[in-house]
Amino acid sequence: MATIKDVAKQAGVSVATVSRVINGIGYVHEDTRKKVETAITELQYTPNEVARSLYKRKSRLIGLVLPDITNPFFPELARGAEDEMQENDFRIIFGNSDEKLDKEQEYIQTFVQNNVVGLIASTNYPDTDTYRNLGIPVVFLDRTADNRPSVYSDGREGGRMAAREILARGSRRITVMRGPEHIRPAQDRFQGAIEKLKDQGIAYNVIHTSSFAFTEAGTWAKELFERYPDTDGVIASNDIVATAVLHEAQRLGKKVPDDVQIIGFDDISLSSLLTPSLTTIRQPAYDMGRAAARLLIQLIENKKVDQKTIQMPVTFTERDTTRKVEQQHG
Amino acid sequence: MATIKDVAKQAGVSVATVSRVINGIGYVHEDTRKKVETAITELQYTPNEVARSLYKRKSRLIGLVLPDITNPFFPELARGAEDEMQENDFRIIFGNSDEKLDKEQEYIQTFVQNNVVGLIASTNYPDTDTYRNLGIPVVFLDRTADNRPSVYSDGREGGRMAAREILARGSRRITVMRGPEHIRPAQDRFQGAIEKLKDQGIAYNVIHTSSFAFTEAGTWAKELFERYPDTDGVIASNDIVATAVLHEAQRLGKKVPDDVQIIGFDDISLSSLLTPSLTTIRQPAYDMGRAAARLLIQLIENKKVDQKTIQMPVTFTERDTTRKVEQQHG
């Protein structure tokens, strides 16, 4: 690897001059600029980011902590963030936390050790010391902490929405699936759903789903129909779980949506490819990732930020695991 | 952020001594070690990886280039690689190439600029200068280049397997879906399938699927049944496409597997949750990721490597989009 010294020697100038042409800063004669530039291409020189980072005490690296990219919701967030960062010449160091504090902290430590200029984190522990006085801007993604920069969607409203729509379509023996307790958005949507249900005076059952893993989703689904076989409406904790419920319902010979209606959460890509295709509360994951990246870049560049917390809308995405609602009559 | 100097001052020793206790190298008196260690914890000192990296000309960072983590096959690879790397104190810088050479090269350049010690790449262009004389070990994942370190599975055999099994289960009007031309593994499995079909003297149709995106998968499925409505067996280019085909078949009122059998490729998590659940040729994605990481670590540490190219087995994973084969009679 050629260094700035090699270029200087080759061009017959000092390293300072080379540095100037690279960064386009300060005066430099047109002729010497040419010389330097040809030297650079001849030697295929590219600046050493590590040396730069050491001197400036900051890199072009961004840390990204996500729970688990094996859950299809998160790759969408990741791609949104990555694409936006890429376009702004930032690169991403990445880690899956599995929703565990120690893993998360381990990653964040190494991010900091590598001089990342900013952090995007989808964490359940935004209020730990880990994030206070980190010295670099942090944007929470898919999670919030009051008055800290964050991009998330309105889970509570999403929950209400799910309850409202499933009621409007005639389900009365509803089972709500409650996601993992330490995952905030999962609790928000659950709370929203039961809030609406209570509001309407509708009784409901609850099934606890202590993970979002594909491998375990089937278990919750089985448990659901064993414990509450007369369920005619399921508000699932997310699309993965909803998929498992749909699968199990069909295995039991139930007709969806005639016997059981199912509503998921997230709108991951596969949802529209199921049969029947999955009705769900959509979160604009990719856009959330982009928004988080944009917000972080603003923070990094000390731009004035119009809003520190961005709440994205959830939308009821009607497909075929719910019945068609009757036409309103005027 | 405290530096090694701060620690030295605090402990009343020189930076050299601090460095020794950190790295556990050379002699250092038990008492001074204690002093240094308490200073370290008091100041919450952690070494600056950037400075280390600059001096040593190598970091603890690994570059990972994948086509697109939005395709559920790749997060599995990524997690396998990440988990193995994490356990060995390496961290990952990541980029999605979208199978495009320029994006890929851009990422690799910044990886190199950041002193990564190794690279895991799922590339269609292993033989470009980008990878020759990079100066750091590279492991190709899910792709091969002759005699270069790589971890992949036997796509050709997988294709043959798919053809053999669908024939054994009675399909005779088979449509084979051919994946994107520039993606090697897609072509391998396609070639394997038609090889077997020709071998058995069975005619077949071909549908071209020029991407693996969820959003486009539906298009190929529609095209398939419009052009070849009497198809009674589909060998899909991967599980995403297979899912779309299943969806479309059901939309058209076809019974799966009675009217049409479908075989996918990869065995992504959702496949077992479809109804009917998807028969597929499984690649052990997570293990492939791990194996690639292990191989790369060996290369980095200059260990003698038992085998540079690791071919993982594909397995026929029989589920419900294929008919049960008749019992063999003795």
Next chain:
DNA sequence: TTGTACGCGTTATCAT
């Protein structure tokens, strides 16, 4: 307009 020299935080060499 250009060059010299120092510092960023480490590690390693060489004295002591």
Next chain:
DNA sequence: ATGATAACGCGTACAA
């Protein structure tokens, strides 16, 4: 057993 100091590659005062 410990300390001074030169490098690693770059950017920037300051001098020329």
